[in-house]
Amino acid sequence: MKIRLQLFEFEDLPWFPRVIRAGMMDYLRFMISWLGTYQPIVPLLREAMQRTNSLQLLELCAGAGGGTEGILRQLRATGLPNTQITLTDLYPQPAAWQLLAERTPGLAYAATPVDALAVPSALPGFRTVFSAFHHFPPAAAEALLADAVRQRAGIGVFEGAGKHWLEIALAWTVLPVAQLLFTPFMRPFRLSRLFFTYLVPLIPLFTIWDGTVSILRMYPPAQLLALAHRADPTSVFQWQAGKVRHWWGPEVTYLIGTPKNVA
Template sequence: MNIRLQLFELEDQRWFPHVIRQGMLDFLRFMITRLNAYEAALPLLQELLERSGQRHITDLCSGAGGGIAAIQQQLGQRLHRPVTVTLSDLYPNLGAYKYLQESSGGAINFIPEPVNATAVPASIKGVRTIFSSFHHFPPHLAKAILQDAASKQAAIGIFEGARKSWLELLLLWLLFPLVILLVTPFIRPFRLSRLFFTYLLPLIPLGILWDGTVSLLRIYTPAQLQRMASEAQAPNYTWRSGRAGTGPGKNVIYLIGYPEEVKR
């Protein structure tokens, strides 16, 4: 699937009810965590941390923090030392962030104020990451995110948990309605609103199916990511894109960027 359509996702809309957005993001976090969907990204993240001499990740566009707990733990194991993570978003999901902070013993923290990925304050340090969110941005904003990282000489890793295929789209419509109904009672933190808007008034499942479809159509291919990155103006900065991982739920499209010499 090489096409990219800039359609709209419900969760991007300011008018979209926060309780529904939150329920959709909680489901995404649950599935990414259970599938360990970003396992293939670990060597790339390790490379970024080692190249930058850092042990801290600042996650942009965190949503509900899907998969970040497993990533934080597994990176620590690979590097044989603790790795910390700061979550951030333009619309912070504070309930999910507090849950992750408590369950991680403080290894994962968060910024409660909105953070714009196209203009990250200089005071925010660490290797930048964006998981399952870069496709939300049209090309001009996507380029601005890359330019902001390159201009500030910050290493960045962009990861989309998909291969971008028609088979994935088919599985979304055939399997996900059943999966949503089965797993919703097990998603934490528990919320009555999530049950209501899943089983009685199924706005969360409908939102997941719509946004999931649009997400697959909006994801940038590795070639498109590389072209955008090549337009970022910054000296001594390297970009690399591609696909990693095999098997259902294990495919990752990625773009990583890092300064060749990092000021420490």
Template structure:
């Protein structure tokens, strides 16, 4: 699928009801965690930490922080020491972040103030990551995210949990509606509103299918990411893009960048 369409996602709209948006994000977080969707991206993230000799990851555009708890645990195991993760977002999801901080014993924390990924404050340190969110940005803003990381000599990893193929789109349309109905009672923390807007008034499933479709159409291919990185003005900075994974549900499109000599 070598096309990219800048369509709109419901969760991005300011008028979209928060309770529905939260239910959609909770499902995404649950599925990413259960599938280990970013497992194939862990070696790349480990490489960034080793190259920069850091033990800290700052996650940008965290949303509901889908899968970050599993990523933090698996990455810590690979590295041989606890990796600290700080969550951030332009619209911080404080309740989800507090839940993860408690679950992780403080190894995952968060910045409560808004953080703009195109202009990250100099006080924010650590290897930068963006999981499942880079496709939200149109090319100009996406380029600004990369330029900001390069300007501040920060390593960055962009990860999208998909291969951007037509079979993935068919899977989303034909299988995911049943998956949503099956797994919703097991999503934590438990919320009655999630049950109501899944089974009685199915706005959460409809939102998931729409936004999932748009997300696949908006994801940048590795070639698109390479071209974007080539336009970043920064001396002695290395970029690498590609696809990782060989199994359904484990595909990852990635772009990593780091200052040379770090």
């Protein structure tokens, strides 16, 4: 699927209830972690960090932090034992992040809002964006990459899908059933999550819509590279984009940029 449609996701809307957004983010974090969605990109991320001499990851648009723990553990176990990661978001979720920080050595978070298009220089590190880059229309996506180039911060953009029609079918069938089955086991525990999943099922309904739109909004590798080259007109970064496949089938789409000359 090569088309990209700039539709809207409810979680992006400023008036959207925080309690529903939090419930959707909790589900996304749980499924990404449980499925190990981003494990296939760990070797790519490790190589990029080594090229930039960085042991600090700065996760932008972290949401509820889905997949972060597994990636950090894998990096630490495969050659980068001192890796640290800081979670940030324009809409911070300190309650969810505190739970991750308590059980995950090397994980911290910024409790104040962080704009991915203008990251404060006080937050250094190799930047990552998991499951969120599709939220940005082309001009904003280019600005996000340009800010990394301007501050000479390596960046990795990762989407946990390959942009296929089958993934949309799964978003309408299998994944809603999984949401109903797994919601009682998600942490931190929230009565609101149970209420808006089973009694008034707004969380599943909005998740189906946003999950479908996420795939339609995704940038395929060629478009990711085009954005990167516009954000880096003087080619001071080295860019690569593509897809990697999980051992059991699903794909991850990625874009990685690192400065060509690292001190």
